[in-house]
Amino acid sequence: xxxxxxxxxxxxxxxxxxxxxxxxxxxxxxxxxxxxxxxxxxxxxxxxxxxxxxxxxxxxxxxxxxxxxxxxxxxxxxxxxxxxxxxxxxxxxxxxxxxxxxxxxxxxxxxxxxxxxxxxxxxxxxxxxxxxxxxxxxxxxxxxxxxxxxxxxxxxxxxxxxxxxxxxxxxxxxxxxxxxxxxxxxxxxxxxxxxxxxxxxxxxxxxxxxxxxxxxxxxxxxxxxxxxxxxxxxxxxxxxxxxxxxxxxxxxxxxxxxxxxxxxxxxxxxxxxxxxxxxxxxxxxxxxxxxxxxxxxxxxxxxxxxxxxxxxxxxxxxxxxxxxxxxxxxxxxxxxxxxxxxxxxxxxxxxxxxxxxxxxxxxxxxxxxxxxxx
Numbered sequence: 001x002x003x004x005x006x007x008x009x010x011x012x013x014x015x016x017x018x019x020x021x022x023x024x025x026x027x028x029x030x031x032x033x034x035x036x037x038x039x040x041x042x043x044x045x046x047x048x049x050x051x052x053x054x055x056x057x058x059x060x061x062x063x064x065x066x067x068x069x070x071x072x073x074x075x076x077x078x079x080x081x082x083x084x085x086x087x088x089x090x091x092x093x094x095x096x097x098x099x100x101x102x103x104x105x106x107x108x109x110x111x112x113x114x115x116x117x118x119x120x121x122x123x124x125x126x127x128x129x130x131x132x133x134x135x136x137x138x139x140x141x142x143x144x145x146x147x148x149x150x151x152x153x154x155x156x157x158x159x160x161x162x163x164x165x166x167x168x169x170x171x172x173x174x175x176x177x178x179x180x181x182x183x184x185x186x187x188x189x190x191x192x193x194x195x196x197x198x199x200x201x202x203x204x205x206x207x208x209x210x211x212x213x214x215x216x217x218x219x220x221x222x223x224x225x226x227x228x229x230x231x232x233x234x235x236x237x238x239x240x241x242x243x244x245x246x247x248x249x250x251x252x253x254x255x256x257x258x259x260x261x262x263x264x265x266x267x268x269x270x271x272x273x274x275x276x277x278x279x280x281x282x283x284x285x286x287x288x289x290x291x292x293x294x295x296x297x298x299x300x301x302x303x304x305x306x307x308x309x310x311x312x313x314x315x316x317x318x319x320x321x322x323x324x325x326x327x328x329x330x331x332x333x334x335x336x337x338x339x340x341x342x343x344x345x346x347x348x349x350x351x352x353x354x355x356x357x358x359x360x361x362x363x364x365x366x367x368x369x370x371x372x373x374x
Contacts, residue, residue, distance in 0.1 A: 007046055011053075020061040023050050027065035031072055044073050051079050059087045067094040081106070085113060093117040104131040107140075115140035124150035133157075138164040145173040157184050165191045182230040183241035186223055190245070193219040221358065223247070224255050227264045235267035243271065250301055251351050257312045258332050258355045260319070272299035284313065304348055308335040329363050332356035 066072035133156035164170035318324035
């Protein structure tokens with residue numbers, strides 16, 4: 001009590017550096033020492049008075065001393081958290097006394113720099129992550145994604161992809177996060193394609209119509225590649241996303257079966273035909289042609305596509321059973337023969353030719369790289 005009394009008289013004549021050092025010492029004594037009750041009350045009163053100090057250096061010294069303590073006075077932490085950014089940032093970034101409600105309110109009312117500090121806290125709850133995803137600036141979302149202590153819901157990933165997926169900073173942070181759902185990856189893929197096709201350089205080189213066609217084809221091919229890294233439990237979400245966008249077309253499904261994505265193809269048939277997963281899986285594994293064609297019809301696949309799908313499916317069955325060695329190049333070639341070979345015309349033949357040519361190019365590229373690396 002006596003020490004605090006002298007302290008309160010002394011601060012009115014002390015220099016800023018001296019007041020800051022004294023404030024830090026008093027705050028550390030409060031949180032680290034086992035003070036008697038009366039001394040503790042006196043120290044808390046002195047710290048409260050220091051909140052009115054004209055110098056931010058004094059308040060910053062208090063903030064640094066109190067910010068990581070569970071035993072700091074709550075009313076002092078609350079005031080410091082509302083101070084100017086330099087002071088408030090220390091408390092917002094560290095204090096365990098601030099509740100989710102406190103922090104969510106700060107996210108809603110604070111500038112970008114403060115949002116980033118909150119997003120980088122050692123532990124960020126799912127509720128706080130959701131608030132940052134919903135109303136946070138792009139930079140805060142990028143910091144959140146880089147924070148290993150952040151608990152992020154799938155819906156929050158989608159909101160960040162929807163709101164900021166067109167920005168490289170957030171897009172790269174999302175893509176590098178292993179927790180990102182497959183449908184969000186596809187959303188980012190589409191956003192990137194849309195940005196590229198409208199860039200002045202691409203427009204000047206290709207024109208609007210060709211740029212749109214090239215980017216659409218590139219997105220379709222990239223979507224097939226995306227399936228490789230998609231867990232089977234995520235198939236339904238990705239399929240629904242593709243369906244809502246109008247991308248779950250017959251040509252896309254033909255590409256998936258040509259590339260051996262039989263599990264994904266089956267998940268798509270389950271969604272489109274409304275038949276049970278068990279029945280669809282059984283038919284794909286060993287069903288006869290008549291039953292499979294009935295399944296394809298119920299999924300809305302035109303009769304003209306049935307033969308090439310059946311051909312691909314039978315080859316992939318043999319590969320799975322160890323009876324044959326084949327890849328996309330061989331499968332697409334046999335599918336092409338099913339529609340009349342290289343001289344065939346029509347949309348379906350054009351699609352299968354493009355799949356086959358892509359496979360040829362990819363294999364040749366891989367061979368060249370292998371030679372170069374030898």
